[in-house]
Amino acid sequence: MPHAPLDAGRPNVPTPQLRLGRLLAGAAAREPGRMAFSSPPVDMVTAWSRHGLTTSAADGQVRRLASFLQHLPLEPGDPLGILLPNGAEACVTILAALRAGYVPCLLSLGWRSDELVAAVEAAKVPAIITLDRLGEVRPADLACTIAADYLGLRFICSFGHDIPDGVISLDQALNDQVLRDFEELGDIGGPPPSPGLITFERHGDGVLPLLRPEATLIAATLPLVLAARLGSESRIVSLLPPDDLGGLASGLVAALAADCPLTMQALFDGDELVRDLGADPPATLIAPGWIEDLLAEAGLLDNDQLTCVLVHKAPVRLPVGRSHNARIVDVLTVGEVALMAAARDAQGPALRLGAFGALAPGGIPLLEVEAGQDGAIMARGAATGSIPLLDGAAPQTPDAPESDWHHLPYRITLSDGLIAALDPIA
Numbered sequence: 001m002p003h004a005p006l007d008a009g010r011p012n013v014p015t016p017q018l019r020l021g022r023l024l025a026g027a028a029a030r031e032p033g034r035m036a037f038s039s040p041p042v043d044m045v046t047a048w049s050r051h052g053l054t055t056s057a058a059d060g061q062v063r064r065l066a067s068f069l070q071h072l073p074l075e076p077g078d079p080l081g082i083l084l085p086n087g088a089e090a091c092v093t094i095l096a097a098l099r100a101g102y103v104p105c106l107l108s109l110g111w112r113s114d115e116l117v118a119a120v121e122a123a124k125v126p127a128i129i130t131l132d133r134l135g136e137v138r139p140a141d142l143a144c145t146i147a148a149d150y151l152g153l154r155f156i157c158s159f160g161h162d163i164p165d166g167v168i169s170l171d172q173a174l175n176d177q178v179l180r181d182f183e184e185l186g187d188i189g190g191p192p193p194s195p196g197l198i199t200f201e202r203h204g205d206g207v208l209p210l211l212r213p214e215a216t217l218i219a220a221t222l223p224l225v226l227a228a229r230l231g232s233e234s235r236i237v238s239l240l241p242p243d244d245l246g247g248l249a250s251g252l253v254a255a256l257a258a259d260c261p262l263t264m265q266a267l268f269d270g271d272e273l274v275r276d277l278g279a280d281p282p283a284t285l286i287a288p289g290w291i292e293d294l295l296a297e298a299g300l301l302d303n304d305q306l307t308c309v310l311v312h313k314a315p316v317r318l319p320v321g322r323s324h325n326a327r328i329v330d331v332l333t334v335g336e337v338a339l340m341a342a343a344r345d346a347q348g349p350a351l352r353l354g355a356f357g358a359l360a361p362g363g364i365p366l367l368e369v370e371a372g373q374d375g376a377i378m379a380r381g382a383a384t385g386s387i388p389l390l391d392g393a394a395p396q397t398p399d400a401p402e403s404d405w406h407h408l409p410y411r412i413t414l415s416d417g418l419i420a421a422l423d424p425i426a
Helices: 020-030 047-051 057-070 086-100 114-122 139-147 170-176 177-185 214-227 247-256 270-278 291-296
Strands: 035-038 079-082 101-108 127-131 153-161 197-203 204-213 234-236 262-264 284-288 309-311 327-334 337-342 354-358 363-373 376-380 406-415 416-424
Touching: 020 057, 020 086, 020 214, 035 057, 035 086, 047 204, 057 086, 057 170, 079 086, 079 114, 079 262, 086 101, 086 127, 086 247, 086 262, 101 114, 114 139, 114 197, 114 204, 127 139, 139 153, 153 170, 153 234, 197 247, 214 247, 214 327, 214 337, 214 354, 214 363, 234 247, 234 270, 234 337, 247 284, 247 309, 247 327, 284 291, 327 416, 337 363, 363 416
Parallel strands: 035 262, 079 101, 079 127, 101 197, 127 153, 234 262, 234 284, 284 309, 309 327
Antiparallel strands: 197 204, 327 337, 354 363, 363 376, 376 406, 406 416
């Protein structure tokens, strides 16, 4: 029986059994012809981006790619590096890695080569999925450079046709008759459930991988879904890649939770964005907080039919007294642990300490944020379930209950009871 969408009016309480792949499968069963993932023509990476993927097609491609990944000589629960831009390929690959029982390890194309090497080494990544080119960038070549510096990286798989020697062609693999034979056999004994997804926090010159189970990622997304009033009639246009908590929650996970289409821009194109936002139904734009002035100068925030979700990341100082004709929702992520969301009022951002999201069993909010006596921010709840992976250790189920506070390395500044800034604690 397919899962019902996490409708903004009646959000489900996430349980360990609630998984992203099941949300997509449920959407495919209900509305197989509804668009799931698409990208503007300027971002053409594969035919998936050129033509978009319906829910049925996306679910089928997830199954096919998962079948291929299961036949790589990797261990269940191994981290699978994903070095992809914002697009249908990233969405399908994340979901396929989860279905195959691996842990998607999200790597940013905006990082320097040495930062990527440090992240891959810290998470002990044995395989990376990437693409041949994006504009002037050649991610598959970059992955080969990483492999030269980290010998534990054994496999590189790439979308596209212009790939280096020694790299596995995913386009060819997904059209291979052998893979079709694998599919007829079904999943190999059914892989064990994936432990979750890995994102990274930066600490000084190093990076710390953190594992987040799927259920806690869905829980972290609900405050955004509620604040932005996302539902099955919505349409999300995202400028953020799914390579951290903010990008994941506001794009792929929000679209699956709200049961609505997701359009993604990997290479910014202002004219294409205007066309996307002008289509029906009215869009919800997801953008980084720093781009607010540019959007306002372009007149995009004059549209009173538009909802714009601005994603801010600590450390940050929130804009004071900024309002627009468009409905603005401010999202604030604190590390990879907490995600707060609130609709802006006429005086500006309205984020405050307290409870966010629907109530979980036992009366504890999905997210609760407070400040300690020293002003340091603290968070607890089902939406905060990130598990540090120290020295590449295998992920373990956290022992701390959801009622325990996470003490985060930021000091909060309040103004009239509202969050004005988060500064790092020295």
